[in-house]
Amino acid sequence: MKRRTAPRAVVGDLDAATAQRVVAAASDVALLLDPHGVIQDVVIGRDDLDPVLVADWIGQPWTETVTVESRAKVESLLRDAAGPPRWRQVNHPSTGGGSDWPILYSAVQIAPPGRGKTAGRTIAFGRDLRATEALQLRLIEAQQAMERDYWRFRQAETRYRHLFQASSEAVLIVDAGSLRILEANPAAVALVSNGGGPRRLAGGSLTALFEAPNSKPLQAALAAARSARRAEVVRTALSDGGGRVGVSMSSFRQDDASLLLVRLSRLGTEPSPLAAVTESSMLLDFVRNSPDALVFTDNEGRIQMANASFVALAQLGSEEQARGEPLDRWLGRTGVELGVLIQTVRQRGSMRLFSTLLRGEDGATAEVEVSASATTQDGKPMLAFAVRDVGRRLSAEPRAAGELPRSAGELTELVGRVPLKDIVGETTDLIEQLCIETALKMTSDNRASAAQMLGLSRQSLYVKLRRHGMGDLGDDEG
Structure with a gap:
């Protein structure tokens, strides 16, 4: 040096x-x-x-x-x-x-x-180095959480790819703005090729597939799908003599981009999610064996079909016990919660990550997230629900046993699960504990001064400290 x-x-x-x-x-x-x-x-x-x-x-x-x-x-x-x-x-x-x-x-x-x-x-x-060590520990936990999320994403993408490629229904993924075809499954390629050599659809224009791309019904269906409404089935003809097909469109978003899901079928077959599941044994096996609970109901919420995961989550013996029953018998904290969810799905077409409670037949409960969408079968409106148990998820900052909720948002989550008088009592305890903590902090833990600040006698303060388990009551600092 x-x-x-x-x-x-x-x-x-x-x-x-x-x-x-x-x-x-x-x-x-x-x-x-x-x-x-x-x-x-x-x-x-x-x-x-x-x-x-x-x-x-x-x-x-x-x-x-x-x-x-x-x-x-x-x-x-x-x-x-x-x-x-x-x-x-x-x-x-x-x-x-x-x-x-x-x-x-x-x-x-x-x-x-x-x-x-x-x-x-x-x-x-x-x-x-304790602060550095704590930061390193948090970094490791964050990396582990990211790794778990990454593998869940990869597994979901693998399932999507497998379903997309194996589906017997012709499906196209289209950019809503430019109408450029982003993806096409083998069934769509076979339908458009009409027995000829395979055609490359990805990168081409959606309207180029049809004989009359500027027809009013097709343009109206495109406009409805772009405005986030589910378009009715449109009958049109494929270009180059490919025959007449039924076209159904719906919109969704991915990575802040608006996309269209376009389904094609030969006339005489009605594109329907449940029909496609019924026709494809592979898709049916996926629905029945999915680790997430999948439920299909009529427009009023009565169960038409449920997979094994839902049967297990609801603590039922078989799917037959659920069929024909209202879904709110098991799903929802209150009697009106599922009704609100169904009404929202009817109006918007879908709902993502709705947090609620699932009650089993034997009394067990589970915190769940519900995603739902509206669909049709044979012209009849249907509802599809995906229910995921999130009760065992690792919280970023787990709450200690017996700790009171610390925000109004956490208190509102108790509505429907805890009687109002218990919520009010818990809120009173929370405010009382926070005021005592603040007074002790302002007086450098001088309990005599804190009691005077709160307008309490010293004995009353000690009683409340003992009730909330705060501090060592053996030391008289006053």
Whole structure:
């Protein structure tokens, strides 16, 4: 290291108090060691560090205050203290049975052995790594959550691709703005080719497939689909003598782009989601064996079909027990919740991630998310529901046992699950606890002053502290 000025000319002769302040400012924890590595003094450089944590270090060898695997690092720091500074992470065992205390140390020898009062002494500068360790732990948890979401996305994409390619119904994915075909499944290619050589549909124009692309019915269907309405089946003819087909369109969004789902069928067959499921054994197997609960109902919410996952979630013996029954017998916190969901699906055509409760026949309950869409079968309106159990999801910040809700949003989630008087009582307890916590914080935990601030007697405050489990009531700070 090159020096432009002599050190003494910069710092001068420092007295002991000034030197201690310099050491405290340069580190979170600093250790003054004798030539044998025994701790002579400890300097704490942060106000939030409890001196009790390091009180028993003085008089002990540095190696005895660290964990077993860190002793070799301490010995290495002491050996190299006279050379260029090196930083090593050292762990101190926790006194309260928690996790170890990680500190990043660098040891600097004050003076060589045999020279003055400070001969052979060493100062170890330490930086507290607990905040860094907590951030690393949160980063690992976030990475694990992202990894789980990534694999769920990949699995969903694989299922979509398999269904799309294996479906016997001709399906096209079209850009709603330019009407350019983005994807076409093998059934669509076969239908448009009409027995000839396979045609490349991706990248072409949707209107180029039809003999009369500017016909009023087809243009009206396109306009209805673009305005987020489900278009009626339009009968038209394919270009190049491909025959007459029925065209059904619906819109959806993906990555902030508006797309059209276009289904084609030879005239005489009505494009219908349930009909396609019935005709394709592979799709039927997927519906019945899907890990998510899938339910199809009539327009009034009476179950027409349910898969095995829903039967298990509702604690039923077989699908026949659910068929013909109203879905709100199992789904919804209140009697009107499912009615609101069905009305929304009828008006909008679909609903995503509606949070509600599913009640089993044996009394078990599960927090679920419901996605629903409106469809038709043989001209009759139908509703399709996908129900996913989210009760076992890992919360980003799990609430401790018995902890009260901390926001109005959390309180409103209790409506329909808890009687109103219990919600009001819980809200009162929450406000009371928050006021006491604030008063104690404002008075630096002086309970006599906090009681006066709250307009309570000291005894009343102690009763409330005991009821909420706040603090050690054995200490009278008033």
